[in-house]
Amino acid sequence: MVDLLLGQVIRFRDMPMTDSANGMEHLTHGAIVVKDGHIAAVGPAEDVKRDWPQAVVHDYGNKLISAGFVDAHVHFPQTAIIASWGKRLIDWLNSYTFPEETRLADPAYAEAIAESYMDLALAHGMTTMCSFCTIHPASVDAFFTAAQKRGLRAMGGKTCMDRNAPDGLRDTVQSAYDDSRALLRKWHGQDRLSYVITPRFSPTSTPEQLRVLGDLWSEHPDCLMQTHLSEQTDEIDWVKSLFPQARDYLDTYEAFGLLGENGIYGHAIHLEPREIDRLSELNAGIAHCPTSNTFIGSGLFDMAGMAGRTRVGLATDTGGGSSFSMLRTMAAAYEVGQLRGTPLHPAFLWWLATQGSARTLKIDDRVGNISPGMEADLVVIDLHSTPAIRQRMARAESFDEALFATIMMGDDRAISDLWINGKQRR
CATH class of the missing domain: 3.20.20.140 (Metal-dependent hydrolases)
Known part of the structure; x- marks a missing residue:
């Protein structure tokens, strides 16, 4: 079976030490294809959906999909x-x-x-x-x-x-x-x-x-x-x-x-x-x-x-x-x-x-990022998981601000779904 996950997607090209522009890629409407325990494709949602029409769709809306x-x-x-x-x-x-x-x-x-x-x-x-x-x-x-x-x-x-x-x-x-x-x-x-x-x-x-x-x-x-x-x-x-x-x-x-x-x-x-x-x-x-x-x-x-x-x-x-x-x-x-x-x-x-x-841990060729060929260990994050975070999100002017609110105030309620080795956990 081939699964297609839709949502916001975050992945990394390099270490974003001081800002997100040089190291992080954020897809507002992204998609990830999971096949045989690995990531087969990632990119803008419309492009990926077109290329994988038979995949089973898991639509997470505005939630964030990240490496676990x-x-x-x-x-x-x-x-x-x-x-x-x-x-x-x-x-x-x-x-x-x-x-x-x-x-x-x-x-x-x-x-x-x-x-x-x-x-x-x-x-x-x-x-x-x-x-x-x-x-x-x-x-x-x-x-x-x-x-x-x-x-x-x-x-x-x-x-x-x-x-x-x-x-x-x-x-x-x-x-x-x-x-x-x-x-x-x-x-x-x-x-x-x-x-x-x-x-x-x-x-x-x-x-x-x-x-x-x-x-x-x-x-x-x-x-x-x-x-x-x-x-x-x-x-x-x-x-x-x-x-x-x-x-x-x-x-x-x-x-x-x-x-x-x-x-x-x-x-x-x-x-x-x-x-x-x-x-x-x-x-x-x-x-x-x-x-x-x-x-x-x-x-x-x-x-x-x-x-x-x-x-x-x-x-x-x-x-x-x-x-x-x-x-x-x-x-x-x-x-x-x-x-x-x-x-x-x-x-x-x-x-x-x-x-x-x-x-x-010397395993960054296998886990820790979202890229074709990587093992499909993924976490789906609800960026509106609590009332306190939701009210802060109403004033967020950038994705960095939105991410930071969940970093500072989030807990296990923010974990909306989990994929382990290509299998949905929750």
Whole structure:
């Protein structure tokens, strides 16, 4: 069957850092043809309808059709403890995260949390995510099984920790390697799934564990590697005390083979000049987590300074992040930019949540944009989803203004429909 979707359409030719004119294409009356799970055509509605007369039409009127949202950094095991009150990072991990992640030793509980997370992510228009799991292989199985059942493009891996974590939440140097390799062989490349090598962060891995994970990455260089970097100042001080020989935080990864273009480094707020230069030189990926960075009091990421130097995507960082919504995450990124004196353009925010995140995850040839040959992961946005937004739209004088109103005030009510791998979800 061939489907033809009608509505407003937004797609990108380039990164629209400061305005929409140079990077974003907006079709007021657009059409998208979906065939065999992929986008077969996109363009003005009348032209596309003429060329595809037998297609089944889905007319969304004035609603906006976009590439589905891509979450570059999430912790699905923390779904049930999202919005836990009042802690800095290390205390937050000890008080909330580690006790909850310990519960995922039970495969049935891991499955229930994975199912809950996937349903919440889809309700907010998320069609791709890259997640940390727990040390338990069953958590990886639960995550990928839930994603596979829904036809999602999903990425994730076993979180490895062999120190500075409670009993029941530590693995070993050998089990981190063995479990990760076995899970990689089981899941990587299955359907739309990709395995990601996942040391949590330097303080919870011994040098020996970091080294074997670096070895595993060198054996499977096509895989991504994800971890955390320079989230909070007291965390950085802790890293310095644990790795006194290191030049900086990034060096605790670089020294063990865990720095490269296929690396995704979450947060990266308090970077030293050398770290910025190395990330830029390698074109490594950074996951910007604005709701988490403000919720846990970590700091203000320098988007204006980093986006032009290396790959940067947007992330909810559930459950340190306080929302499952990519709209709320875009709004938080705007607010962080304002506090740094560099407000982000609406088109750039939308790019970050779609093509930017896909680019960071090295899958922008498959998802994150609307172009012939791309996988048909699409979200349909109601730009009049609430009374507050509707009254603002009455005064909008441009599409940029209209888009910005939904970015700042939208929630799951704005998600009108969803297409996953060419299949209508709702």
